[in-house]
Amino acid sequence: MNKESRAGKVYLVGAGPGDPGLLTLKAAECIREADVLVYDALANWEFLRMAPAHCELIYAGKRSKNHAIPQGDVNQLLVDKAHQGKSIVRLKGGDPYLFGRGGEEAEKLRAEGVPFEVVHGVSSIYAAPGYAGIPITHRDFCSGFTVITGHEDPTKPESSLDYAHLAQTRETLVILMGVERIGIISRELIRHGMSPDMPVAMTRWGTTGKQKTIVGNLTNIADLVTQHQFEAPAVTVIGKVVSLRESLNWFENQPLFGQRIVVTRTREQASQLSQKLSRLGASILEIPTIRTVEPTQKGYLKDAFSQLGSYEWIVFTSPNGVDWFFHWFFKIHKDIRSLGGAKLAAVGPATAQKLKDLHLDVDAMPHKYVAPEIVRSMQDIQSLENVMVLLMRAESPARTSRKN
Amino acid sequence: MNKESRAGKVYLVGAGPGDPGLLTLKAAECIREADVLVYDALANWEFLRMAPAHCELIYAGKRSKNHAIPQGDVNQLLVDKAHQGKSIVRLKGGDPYLFGRGGEEAEKLRAEGVPFEVVHGVSSIYAAPGYAGIPITHRDFCSGFTVITGHEDPTKPESSLDYAHLAQTRETLVILMGVERIGIISRELIRHGMSPDMPVAMTRWGTTGKQKTIVGNLTNIADLVTQHQFEAPAVTVIGKVVSLRESLNWFENQPLFGQRIVVTRTREQASQLSQKLSRLGASILEIPTIRTVEPTQKGYLKDAFSQLGSYEWIVFTSPNGVDWFFHWFFKIHKDIRSLGGAKLAAVGPATAQKLKDLHLDVDAMPHKYVAPEIVRSMQDIQSLENVMVLLMRAESPARTSRKN
Numbered sequence: 001m002n003k004e005s006r007a008g009k010v011y012l013v014g015a016g017p018g019d020p021g022l023l024t025l026k027a028a029e030c031i032r033e034a035d036v037l038v039y040d041a042l043a044n045w046e047f048l049r050m051a052p053a054h055c056e057l058i059y060a061g062k063r064s065k066n067h068a069i070p071q072g073d074v075n076q077l078l079v080d081k082a083h084q085g086k087s088i089v090r091l092k093g094g095d096p097y098l099f100g101r102g103g104e105e106a107e108k109l110r111a112e113g114v115p116f117e118v119v120h121g122v123s124s125i126y127a128a129p130g131y132a133g134i135p136i137t138h139r140d141f142c143s144g145f146t147v148i149t150g151h152e153d154p155t156k157p158e159s160s161l162d163y164a165h166l167a168q169t170r171e172t173l174v175i176l177m178g179v180e181r182i183g184i185i186s187r188e189l190i191r192h193g194m195s196p197d198m199p200v201a202m203t204r205w206g207t208t209g210k211q212k213t214i215v216g217n218l219t220n221i222a223d224l225v226t227q228h229q230f231e232a233p234a235v236t237v238i239g240k241v242v243s244l245r246e247s248l249n250w251f252e253n254q255p256l257f258g259q260r261i262v263v264t265r266t267r268e269q270a271s272q273l274s275q276k277l278s279r280l281g282a283s284i285l286e287i288p289t290i291r292t293v294e295p296t297q298k299g300y301l302k303d304a305f306s307q308l309g310s311y312e313w314i315v316f317t318s319p320n321g322v323d324w325f326f327h328w329f330f331k332i333h334k335d336i337r338s339l340g341g342a343k344l345a346a347v348g349p350a351t352a353q354k355l356k357d358l359h360l361d362v363d364a365m366p367h368k369y370v371a372p373e374i375v376r377s378m379q380d381i382q383s384l385e386n387v388m389v390l391l392m393r394a395e396s397p398a399r400t401s402r403k404n
Numbered sequence: 405m406n407k408e409s410r411a412g413k414v415y416l417v418g419a420g421p422g423d424p425g426l427l428t429l430k431a432a433e434c435i436r437e438a439d440v441l442v443y444d445a446l447a448n449w450e451f452l453r454m455a456p457a458h459c460e461l462i463y464a465g466k467r468s469k470n471h472a473i474p475q476g477d478v479n480q481l482l483v484d485k486a487h488q489g490k491s492i493v494r495l496k497g498g499d500p501y502l503f504g505r506g507g508e509e510a511e512k513l514r515a516e517g518v519p520f521e522v523v524h525g526v527s528s529i530y531a532a533p534g535y536a537g538i539p540i541t542h543r544d545f546c547s548g549f550t551v552i553t554g555h556e557d558p559t560k561p562e563s564s565l566d567y568a569h570l571a572q573t574r575e576t577l578v579i580l581m582g583v584e585r586i587g588i589i590s591r592e593l594i595r596h597g598m599s600p601d602m603p604v605a606m607t608r609w610g611t612t613g614k615q616k617t618i619v620g621n622l623t624n625i626a627d628l629v630t631q632h633q634f635e636a637p638a639v640t641v642i643g644k645v646v647s648l649r650e651s652l653n654w655f656e657n658q659p660l661f662g663q664r665i666v667v668t669r670t671r672e673q674a675s676q677l678s679q680k681l682s683r684l685g686a687s688i689l690e691i692p693t694i695r696t697v698e699p700t701q702k703g704y705l706k707d708a709f710s711q712l713g714s715y716e717w718i719v720f721t722s723p724n725g726v727d728w729f730f731h732w733f734f735k736i737h738k739d740i741r742s743l744g745g746a747k748l749a750a751v752g753p754a755t756a757q758k759l760k761d762l763h764l765d766v767d768a769m770p771h772k773y774v775a776p777e778i779v780r781s782m783q784d785i786q787s788l789e790n791v792m793v794l795l796m797r798a799e800s801p802a803r804t805s806r807k808n
Contacts, residue, residue, distance in 0.1 A: 025426075097539035147549055170566055
């Protein structure tokens with residue numbers, strides 16, 4: 001999909017339930033090519049960092065009582081930006097067409113002649129229970145499920161929830177946004193004939209490292225909410241499938257589950273580490289305490305690059321050093337062969353790999369080659385080495401962890 | 405996630421509804437690193453091609469009346485392969501925990517002590533209607549939705565569908581796998597009080613280029629199924645939200661929707677083109693009619709590579725030519741600088757880009773440089789050129805299209 005075909009188009013994109021791995025390939029592509037990203041309160045902010053540097057980020061999120069931008073204004077914003085020829089991503093938690101008001105936004109866009117596409121996402125309706133060990137369908141327990149929102153349109157005069165009907169269901173019942181009203185909901189369901197012993201599970205921050213689940217039944221769930229100071233938003237499952245949690249709770253049993261880990265690496269280097277830790281169940285906060293900066297005295301650098309042919313060795317002391325070296329190198333030279341015949345040394349395997357990615361052969365690794373010849377050749381390229389030693393020091397990641 | 409941590413583990417992975425762009429990042433990663441892939445009848449076979457070459461592919465799919473492998477055998481297969489230390493992907497259409505029997509497989513794995521993870525997927529429950537222009541929730545029409553399967557457990561003595569209950573719902577009703585029974589379902593819903601005018605939409609092959617939708621109401625939908633020879637499997641939506649289809653039908657209005665396009669490029673080159681076409685709504689069938697083969701007389705090739713320094717020009721006549729040249733080059737040389745000082749010519753921008761990806765500068769493009777000097781230099785490297793001219797001819801993609 002080339003960039004031009006995205007101009008003036010709005011993508012209604014589902015960000016999934018929170019786990020960044022549950023983003024779809026198409027959503028990732030849309031975000032990476034967005035000029036404007038209009039986003040709600042998301043379970044994970046990592047998605048925003050996927051947007052290109054020029055992308056305008058606009059928060060349109062809302063929490064229960066606090067509307068950030070009225071829906072009408074959001075609609076108008078999408079239309080205006082589209083008319084400016086921008087490629088717009090309207091990013092919503094979960095799926096845009098499941099309680100996401102995506103349908104309303106799509107109608108407005110259609111009415112104004114703005115082309116749009118829907119990029120469906122994994123919904124927390126089933127993914128949050130799934131990560132809590134509860135498949136919402138199971139042949140032994142049900143033939144389907146019903147999903148309702150406990151947070152209703154405040155402009156509607158009376159409750160549209162038909163408790164008499166819901167209480168008679170044979171299927172799993174999933175309630176979204178109903179934390180504050182779980183007392184009323186459970187009382188009404190019992191009053192209309194649902195068993196007071198019916199199992200209930202509530203999961204908040206589902207699929208993320210902060211996931212919390214409480215399990216009870218219709219009789220005691222409201223007390224458990226108070227007792228655990230359990231807050232919205234959450235996904236509530238009412239039904240016999242809740243009993244499966246005991247054996248199928250894979251996610252919360254992961255080695256790093258419940259750990260909050262701060263990753264202090266540079267922005268560029270953090271994501272791979274963050275991803276690995278989050279796959280082990282950790283909750284990641286990226287706070288880069290390091291930034292790689294350009295050398296202040298660029299004269300040395302320029303001289304060094306124009307005289308590369310005169311060096312016998314070039315010693316790379318960190319992966320960052322390789323990145324910066326070639327960042328500058330390719331500003332001056334178009335062809336990698338302009339590097340000349342210098343031999344290359346790398347401080348360790350990660351640095352060597354960076355060179356190998358450029359199809360350059362590493363002649364020496366310092367832990368083996370500490371002979372005076374290499375030290376001398378390092379002195380020859382002192383102007384560069386100032387940069388690289390600095391980066392190498394700064395690179396060592398500080399990491400703290402504590403129980404969530 | 406390193407390979408070791410996947411050994412002996414089963415990933416219950418949702419492949420999404422069919423559109424390959426709706427696969428999740430995590431699902432793609434799991435498939436790319438799988439040793440064994442056990443898959444059902446999927447809406448899209450493209451996913452299988454993402455598996456590594458050594459991966460064992462096992463079909464465990466079933467259609468309504470034709471069970472390929474009994475569920476018990478599938479469970480045992482997963483356990484056995486895990487005990488062999490393999491990394492196993494159990495790939496299911498949609499989401500593994502929504503009518504996918506993922507819960508049953510997870511229970512078996514847990515009972516046998518096999519570690520597993522669930523990788524949730526986008527479900528056709530909402531994505532297929534979404535691609536047909538129907539958001540299954542919308543504040544103007546409902547507070548939620550109910551999903552049931554019309555294809556029930558054949559071992560159960562009587563229908564577990566409670567029509568009296570379903571007919572009273574205020575919410576959107578989604579029925580899976582109910583094509584053969586739509587006559588009974590709609591009659592029963594009317595008999596229990598649902599309006600005979602209630603809109604109904606049925607979508608098959610949802611989110612793919614073969615998507616087909618029929619729209620009617622409870623009274624006439626069974627006739628429409630017969631009339632259009634509409635076959636299972638399909639997602640059926642019953643509710644007022646169906647009326648939104650008229651304005652929100654973005655997918656079926658795409659420029660290439662309904663076109664079936666055969667892509668005959670080499671396997672390696674096809675996927676990017678296929679992806680672009682499928683994003684425009686086309687249904688893609690990849691049938692590679694070309695295969696790039698190694699030159700039969702390798703002596704010439706070896707001689708040429710060992711004497712690269714003696715050439716003034718190297719002329720690349722296709723992107724495939726660049727790939728093959730460097731495939732062989734890096735078998736002999738470790739460092740790209742061993743290419744020496746030869747100038748490089750590329751037949752066109754795609755070939756030049758391949759060289760630029762290797763950070764090599766292109767000195768000439770043949771459509772500008774047809775001077776006798778270049779022709780002479782091409783004759784110098786005739787042994788290579790035999791390969792590259794062949795590839796260039798074979799590369800031109802044949803493409804046929806017809807209305808689906």
